Amino acid sequence: MTIELTVDDAARVRLWHRVSQFLFREARLLDEWRLVEWYDEMLTGDIRYSVPATDVRGEPAGALGLIDDDAARLRQRVEQLLNGEVWCENPRSRTNRMISNVEILTDRGSHLDVAANMVVYRFGHGRSDAYVGKCRFELVVEGESFRIRRRVVVLDHETLYEHGKLSIIL
Amino acid sequence: MTIELQRPVGDRIVIDDLERLSFRVDRRAYTDEDLAAQEMTRIFDRCWLYVGHESEVPGPGSYVARDVGGRPVVMARGSDGVVRVFANSCTHRGALICSQPSGQARSFRCPYHDWTFSNQGDLVGVPIPDGYGPGFRRADFGLAQHRSESYRGFVFATFDPEQPRTLPEYLAGATEYLDLIDDQSEVGMEVIQGAQLHGARANWKLMMENSVDIYHFRALHKRYVGYMESLGSVPPRRRGGFGCALGLGHGANELPPAAARPLAYWTPMFGAEVRPRIEATAARFVDRFGPERAERITGTNRAVLIFPNLMIIDAIAITIRKIDPVGAGQMAITSVALAPRDEDPDIRELRKSHYLTFLGPAGFATPDDIEIIESCQRGYLNRTVRYSDLSRGMNKEIPETTDELPAREFWRQWDRLMHDDDAHPDLARRAGMPGEEPR
Ligand code: FES
Numbered sequence: 001m002t003i004e005l006t007v008d009d010a011a012r013v014r015l016w017h018r019v020s021q022f023l024f025r026e027a028r029l030l031d032e033w034r035l036v037e038w039y040d041e042m043l044t045g046d047i048r049y050s051v052p053a054t055d056v057r058g059e060p061a062g063a064l065g066l067i068d069d070d071a072a073r074l075r076q077r078v079e080q081l082l083n084g085e086v087w088c089e090n091p092r093s094r095t096n097r098m099i100s101n102v103e104i105l106t107d108r109g110s111h112l113d114v115a116a117n118m119v120v121y122r123f124g125h126g127r128s129d130a131y132v133g134k135c136r137f138e139l140v141v142e143g144e145s146f147r148i149r150r151r152v153v154v155l156d157h158e159t160l161y162e163h164g165k166l167s168i169i170l
Numbered sequence: 171m172t173i174e175l176q177r178p179v180g181d182r183i184v185i186d187d188l189e190r191l192s193f194r195v196d197r198r199a200y201t202d203e204d205l206a207a208q209e210m211t212r213i214f215d216r217c218w219l220y221v222g223h224e225s226e227v228p229g230p231g232s233y234v235a236r237d238v239g240g241r242p243v244v245m246a247r248g249s250d251g252v253v254r255v256f257a258n259s260c261t262h263r264g265a266l267i268c269s270q271p272s273g274q275a276r277s278f279r280c281p282y283h284d285w286t287f288s289n290q291g292d293l294v295g296v297p298i299p300d301g302y303g304p305g306f307r308r309a310d311f312g313l314a315q316h317r318s319e320s321y322r323g324f325v326f327a328t329f330d331p332e333q334p335r336t337l338p339e340y341l342a343g344a345t346e347y348l349d350l351i352d353d354q355s356e357v358g359m360e361v362i363q364g365a366q367l368h369g370a371r372a373n374w375k376l377m378m379e380n381s382v383d384i385y386h387f388r389a390l391h392k393r394y395v396g397y398m399e400s401l402g403s404v405p406p407r408r409r410g411g412f413g414c415a416l417g418l419g420h421g422a423n424e425l426p427p428a429a430a431r432p433l434a435y436w437t438p439m440f441g442a443e444v445r446p447r448i449e450a451t452a453a454r455f456v457d458r459f460g461p462e463r464a465e466r467i468t469g470t471n472r473a474v475l476i477f478p479n480l481m482i483i484d485a486i487a488i489t490i491r492k493i494d495p496v497g498a499g500q501m502a503i504t505s506v507a508l509a510p511r512d513e514d515p516d517i518r519e520l521r522k523s524h525y526l527t528f529l530g531p532a533g534f535a536t537p538d539d540i541e542i543i544e545s546c547q548r549g550y551l552n553r554t555v556r557y558s559d560l561s562r563g564m565n566k567e568i569p570e571t572t573d574e575l576p577a578r579e580f581w582r583q584w585d586r587l588m589h590d591d592d593a594h595p596d597l598a599r600r601a602g603m604p605g606e607e608p609r
């Protein structure tokens with residue numbers, strides 16, 4: 001039996017593949033500490049990166065989170081991480097990001113809403129930690145590639161009691 | 171380092187030498203599991219401990235469940251509007267009667283055998299009651315209620331029925347600082363939803379010391395200071411500030427703002443748009459409280475340590491930080507933001523944004539604090555260096571914020587409680603060094 005892909009199916013598979021490759025590349029740049037490249041090439045100028053608090057679910061309006069960076073603060077985060085002033089990231093953590101369950105939730109032509117699961121293993125200063133979360137990306141389509149406009153990582157942990165801190169970019 | 175300073179002095183943990191102006195703490199205080207167990211009985215089973223803020227249980231039937239001093243409790247506002255603190259343990263055979271961290275409930279039903287308690291603590295339902303004899307009275311099985319009191323919206327409980335002090339007596343000079351915080355709104359302050367729940371692999375007392383230590387600021391937090399300067403924070407309009415002992419282990423630092431305050435000290439880093447609103451608020455406080463007290467409320471930063479494990483830091487945002495020991499080498503940290511309930515929405519956003527810049531497990535400062543106290547804890551593994559030194563400012567009448575007086579006040583109370591000396595109230599009023607006197 002042969003399976004025939006309709007033209008629509010083939011386009012969807014291609015798009016899914018391109019989105020997955022894009023997210024894998026992002027994970028690689030972050031793991032390799034190529035943060036400036038990541039910031040310059042993969043994000044929009046109005047990027048927002050947030051990590052909601054672990055004790056509230058569903059991002060209620062007005063709640064305080066753990067991270068809520070606009071472009072300027074995220075740029076600052078990147079610079080600080082790279083210039084060695086972040087005492088808790090000097091020497092740099094070794095990280096390994098696992099991205100899976102990539103799913104295109106909505107395709108609005110010029111914008112995509114994408115979900116993915118993520119595990120980030122972090123090793124440094126004698127510790128090893130795993131951050132487990134669900135990511136939501138708003139991607140802006142740019143030719144054959146994308147830029148990230150909204151990047152939300154919802155941690156599944158009840159607390160960061162074991163981790164103590166979150167000093168890397170998830 | 172001199173050998174002499176490292177020679178053990180008897181078996182005392184805290185060596186408070188007012189003649190030589192030397193204050194040392196034996197590092198076993200941070201590493202010894204027996205001492206950690208003693209702290210639970212001598213300190214956490216006896217002191218008034220912070221439970222939460224009244225705004226977290228805003229209406230009849232609202233509750234929060236959390237651990238206080240290592241014990242699971244429920245803080246609930248009953249249908250009668252009264253806030254109570256209960257043991258979160260069924261009076262039948264012990265299960266948690268509440269396993270949600272927060273919510274709304276007319277009653278709490280224990281899932282084990284369905285005993286049901288009203289939100290005022292009464293046992294109101296027992297399935298199959300004919301299993302008990304005539305001596306069984308529901309009234310004997312209400313939820314255990316802890317002695318609790320509230321001061322300016324801050325709810326505390328004690329597990330010691332014999333605790334001789336009322337909450338205001340216990341808070342001593344710290345009441346003044348809670349006033350300065352609660353006075354920031356006419357309609358009341360509120361905890362913003364979303365707690366930062368994290369921890370550190372270090373002894374809990376290291377976080378208490380760190381939270382009143384301003385000496386480390388420019389060294390450890392270079393990146394934060396640099397960022398604030400890049401945003402347009404300006405140096406304080408006046409110099410100075412001081413650290414003080416508030417009695418019974420409490421202490422505070424008070425200093426001119428290094429950056430800005432949402433209530434109510436504008437600098438360019440907040441942006442021109444909100445300037446008139448922030449300055450109007452500052453003016454309103456002058457009308458209400460007079461220029462001097464208004465400046466103290468709105469134009470001054472403070473960090474207050476309330477013995478044993480509460481920190482309130484009121485600077486570019488207000489954080490309530492509760493620090494719980496977990497054995498000698500680990501702690502749990504719960505931080506929430508406190509803000510005026512009637513805050514302008516734009517200014518609320520600024521407050522939250524700057525809170526996150528500095529504070530919490532992913533801020534530009536707190537992670538370095540976590541890392542450095544974990545580093546101290548690792549350093550203590552080398553037991554050759556026996557003592558830590560906390561004598562900065564013992565040579566001064568009024569210690570500065572970069573001195574270590576609030577930490578000494580903490581340790582003196584720790585020492586009294588660990589040696590059962592707290593029965594003598596005059597020990598809490600130490601003579602000798604004027605600067606060491608509680609204000
Ligand atoms: S333990 Fe709660 S009803 Fe039995």
Ligand SMILES: [Fe+2]
Pocket residue numbers: 380386387390391535539
């Ligand atoms: Fe700090």
